[in-house]
Each structure stands twice: as C-alpha cells, then as structure tokens.
Amino acid sequence: MNASTLITAGIVLLTVVAVESGGLFLLKGVRGRQPANALQTSFYRAGHAHAGVLIILGLVTLLLVDGSGASGAVVLAPTLVLSAAILMPAGFFLSVLGKDPQKPNGLAVLLYVGAAALAAGLVLAGVGLIGAGVAQLG
Template sequence: MLELSDPARITAGIVLLTVVGVESGGFFLLKVFGGRLVTTDLQKSFYRAGHAHAGVLVILGLLCVLLAEATNLTGFAHWLAATGVLWAAILMPAGFFLSAMGEGRTTPGRAVVLLPVGATVLAAGVVMLAVGLLLG
C-alpha cells in the first residue's frame, strides 16, 4: 500500500474536490457551444482551452503529488515537484478565462500574462519531479 505523508494526502483530497469546479466549467461550455451565451470566436477558443487545461493539469497534478512522495527531495524542491503542476492548473486556466472575459472581446485581456507564468511553473514542476525521480 502506498503511504502518503499528511500534506500529500490533504493536498490530494482538496484537489479531488476541485474536480467539481472543472465539471461546472463543462456545464458553462455547454451553454457557450449550445448558443445560450453570446460569445466571440476568441472567447469560445479561450474558454475551451481553459477548461481543457484545468482538467488535464489537475489529473497530472494529482499524479505529481503521488510521485513526489517517491523522491528524496526536501524543502522547496519537494514542494515544487509536488505542487508545481497544480499551481499551473490554477494559473493557466485563469489566464484563458480571465483574458477572454468581457462582452464582445476579440483580443485577449491583460490576464493573458498568466499563460506564460503558468507554463513556466508547469515546466519547473515537472523538471524538478523528473530530477527527483531520476536521482532516487
């Protein structure tokens, strides 16, 4: 049986609860693509991308929490390996959704800056986890 530290167990439990939020995003997309909400092409694309990134990164983030438990990383390195992808799962979807908000928006808003920030955190987290796993 896999033994999780208390922080990993609590983090995983909280993250699993966020799936309900991702699920409500799917309901929102049904409204958008069902024509019940008037949106621009940019908004449709960004809302779809935000929802997809949230779902995929939450699942990958849960895996990273588990895999980080198998490393000898400590301190910030362990925290980044375990939660970097989860932070990206917040930052990147927020960048997509927030930068597309506003009636008739056809160009991304300022929140689009969250996309490269999230991508950087994502890369840092997976590289740190890979290094931790490879070094044992």
C-alpha cells in the first residue's frame, strides 16, 4: 500500500469514533432520554446505519483500487465512496433538525448528492478493477 492509502485508511478508521458517538445519541433517542419524534428516530437510525456501512465500503474500495494498480479517474473512486459516507448520513441527520419536524428540510438534498457520489464511485471502481484485471490477463 502506498503512503496516501495508509493515511486515508487511518483517518477513516478514526472517524468510526464519531459513528460510535452517533450510536450513543441514537440509543438515547430510542430510549426516550433525548427528545425525538418518529421521523427523527427513523432518520437517525438510517443515518447511523449508512455511516457504518459506507465507511466499510469506502475502505474496501480504497484497498481494492490501491491494490489493483489502476490509474486515471479510477483513483477518485474511493474518495467518492467515502464522500458518500459523509454526505448521506449528514443528509439524514441534518434534514430533521428541530424540535418536532414533520418532514425533512432542504438539507435532504445531501442524500441525493451522496447517492450520486456513491454510484459514481462504485461505477468508476468496478470498471477500473475489471480493466486492471483484463490487463493482467493479456
């Protein structure tokens, strides 16, 4: 692995502490210790779950792309996937801020931006990895 991959992976692993803190916040909400309506509770759950899953997917993408020796636009794939790990949970959490929201606010747009980043990153990684594999065959 190259130095930038190791540094990125280390930083991403440290972000799991923030996800852990979010889990504690979520637990308080579910147990009624933190005021939250049904919409907020469901969005908090979704945000927390997306954060954890997308961090893992981002790390896997980082390792696969780095290990493949791919170059060009493919090297942006892990950054896009890891960006989705920030944008989508932020959209879930920030779009239901307030005392008793009845619907998500405009910050829900972060969900769509994150989904686009995720799709782009996965397509780039998938195509790049297939290309790297085919190159190794020939």
